Amino acid sequence: MAGFRIRQAAAEDARILADMLVEAANWNALRARPRVAVLEDPKVLRYVAGWKRPGDFGCVAEDTHGAPVGACWARLFPADEPGSGFVAVGVPELTLGVNTQWRAQGVGRALLQELGRLAAGSGANRLSLSVERANFAQRLYVSEGYITVESRATADTMVRAVR
Template sequence: MTAVSLRRAVGSDSRFLTDMVVEAANWNYSAARQRISVLADPAYRRYVSGWQRPSDVGVVATDAEGAPIGACWFRLFPSNAPGHGFVGVGVPELILGVSPIWRAQGVGRALLRETVSLARQSGYRQLALSVEHANHAMALYRSEGFINVSTPGSRETMVRNLS
């Protein structure tokens, strides 16, 4: 990975995190969704709405000039308003997005590892996520210890134990 730095996500990163939700949803260029349609989906909006709540934790990757290029974060959801990878109250759900030109260069792995470390330091015992079946990021998640716990529709819900 060349000239990439990681820093903690802060409240003023909400717009960039919104961009990364759209990137995460648009992993498949042949089936890319309009930004407005991604953000119209309540399940996607939940990942960024009201950022940064006290339990929201994340990491932003920046290039050599300090411009943000990717982000990974987690937040808690209630059972009546879950995200795509909800497994239970008290289990934060992770989302990861990387700008297209920075994909497959180790940025996602670095962000994921740092975010898992922060979740562990925060006292969480598990992290959950959701990924579409054909998304190549599934291999990244598996290689970093996430395992499939359910397969709703075209997605897999994965969990990583942190203890």
């Protein structure tokens, strides 16, 4: 893990998580939207609104100067207001975002693995996520043991048991 370090996300990291949520939403440069447009969407904003609620946990990757380069976090959603990757009450849904210039350098994998350790420490049995099938991150999720449990038009819901 040369060039970056990972730390646990704190309550004051809401802005960093919002930045990484925008990175995640804009995974396809041809369909990238301005930050304000991404965060005005209530279906997207709910992944960071009110961070850090009870049950929320996550981690932040920083470069050697302490600048954030990625984040991965999870939160619980109720059955009557499910997230895009909702599978069941009590299963945290994760979000992973990495700055464009830091992609394909191990940051996303390291964050995903650290989130798995945090999930185990929180008592979670599984983690879930939603990913568009065209997103290159789907290969990362598969390589880390996530399996598709539901397919929709362009996206898959994936789950992994927490070890």
